[in-house]
Amino acid sequence: xxxxxxxxxxxxxxxxxxxxxxxxxxxxxxxxxxxxxxxxxxxxxxxxxxxxxxxxxxxxxxxxxxxxxxxxxxxxxxxxxxxxxxxxxxxxxxxxxxxxxxxxxxxxxxxxxxxxxxxxxxxxxxxxxxxxxxxxxxxxxxxxxxxxxxxxxxxxxxxxxxxxxxxxxxxxxxxxxxxxxxxxxxxxxxxxxxxxxxxxxxxxxxxxxxxxxxxxxxxxxxxxxxxxxxxxxxxxxxxxxxxxxxxxxxxxxxxxxxxxxxxxxxxxxxxxxxxxxxxxxxxxxxxxxxxxxxxxxxxxxxxxxxx
Numbered sequence: 001x002x003x004x005x006x007x008x009x010x011x012x013x014x015x016x017x018x019x020x021x022x023x024x025x026x027x028x029x030x031x032x033x034x035x036x037x038x039x040x041x042x043x044x045x046x047x048x049x050x051x052x053x054x055x056x057x058x059x060x061x062x063x064x065x066x067x068x069x070x071x072x073x074x075x076x077x078x079x080x081x082x083x084x085x086x087x088x089x090x091x092x093x094x095x096x097x098x099x100x101x102x103x104x105x106x107x108x109x110x111x112x113x114x115x116x117x118x119x120x121x122x123x124x125x126x127x128x129x130x131x132x133x134x135x136x137x138x139x140x141x142x143x144x145x146x147x148x149x150x151x152x153x154x155x156x157x158x159x160x161x162x163x164x165x166x167x168x169x170x171x172x173x174x175x176x177x178x179x180x181x182x183x184x185x186x187x188x189x190x191x192x193x194x195x196x197x198x199x200x201x202x203x204x205x206x207x208x209x210x211x212x213x214x215x216x217x218x219x220x221x222x223x224x225x226x227x228x229x230x231x232x233x234x235x236x237x238x239x240x241x242x243x244x245x246x247x248x249x250x251x252x253x254x255x256x257x258x259x260x261x262x263x264x265x266x267x268x269x270x271x272x273x274x275x276x277x278x279x280x281x282x283x284x285x286x287x288x289x290x291x292x293x294x295x296x297x298x299x300x301x302x303x304x305x306x307x
Contacts (some may be wrong), residue, residue: 003219006209007214008211009161009212010212011212011214012083012155013152013156014151014212015097015150015214016097018095018098019173020096020098020100020104020105021105022103023077023079024103026073026074026077026104027077029073030070030071030073030074033070034067035254036181037067037070038067039063039127040063040066041060041067044188050164068218070246073105073108074110075110076108078098078106078112079104080102080104083116083283084114084118085099085115085150086104086112087150088106088107088110089105089110089150090110095110098112115150115153119145120145120146121142121162122143122168124140127139127173127176129177130177130181131176131177131179131180132178135227135228137176137226137227137228138226138227139176141202141221144218150213151216152212154212155214155215156217160213160214163210164213164215168206171209175201175205179194179225192225194237195222198222202222202255203217209296240288250262255287259282263282
């Protein structure tokens, strides 16, 4: 069956590094500037109270400016934990992403949104869908994923976590509709008999669906696969019948080989000379003993074969 290509729009934004610096020096400068501003403010108040009003006002204004500069610079400090990133916007425009962990300093007039770049698991609920042959089945899967492009995750979709959830369920339904539950001996792929191939196709389809959101699918696995309860008993009887037929076929093949071996050994060792009628009787008896599902009951023949 040909795979259906997923037609997703081309992303309009890509992640890029933001302009950022180490935060510790800026934090130190802001702290010293704040202390200096407080000292200047106190001195200015004292000068104004002592009669030198003009000097006091000037010092107070300078102290206010220094304090304002310290606050503005301190506003650019941001803490980035390992496994996290900060997406920066300036006046609504994306200006970059900070991934370096620790205390960092960025443009203080930007807004910063935290985005987790840790590996996540998403396990779907058990869904009832129809497989290729139209039989209702129950299926569920778990997807391991990670945000790879923070810009696309923030600006290409409304909620990238919900987007991954919905697209995962859509891909699972499509895969379930595209393959039968059981191949019944055919060469085609089936959900039950070709788990590795099916999970590879599932991972590829989920990756194609969530790629515009900047998400990378690491792995996906089916966690639940079964016939729906309303047909489970009928399918179980079908599987049991198939197993019985296969077992009977194996028993018959083995019995035929044992009968052939017995006849050949009797002929080679000249144990007894059998005509066609006696061979037929011996073959019949051996096949009954070997192929029967119950223990054979021995019968002692006191006469000859022809009596």
